[in-house]
Amino acid sequence: MSIKTSILTTFSPPPPPTTRPTPRAPPPAALKSAGAHGVVKMGTAVQVVIGTDADPLAAEIEDMM
Template identity: 90%
Template sequence: MPTKAEKIVAGLGGIENIEEVEGCITRLRTELRDPSKVDEKALKAAGAHGVVKMGTAVQVVIGTDADPIAADIEDMMD
């Protein structure tokens, strides 16, 4: 069973599509290589309350567990 972080990574187009990720209170702030790979339905199925796209910057609104999820994603990027 994939973790919430793994589901979010998949919804963002895979780990190779993520350049940067940062937790910010209730959001994951990401910088993506190709924002067209974002699957909003998959992100919402993973628990996201919303997705905000601004060019290659994509914010995923997920609630108070944003920081631990960002840390999990950073671990996957290493």
């Protein structure tokens, strides 16, 4: 290996990270029909108000995504 190749290999920038598609939240109506008590959206964050039925409803919401 030549010195030039060694230097280029050593100082080459890392490859760009792979990009994944941005996940999308289900529509609020679908979340409410699954039993959510409410849906709060702020910017790109979504909070689903579930209450005491959290575990069974979380599984249904995961299936929607």
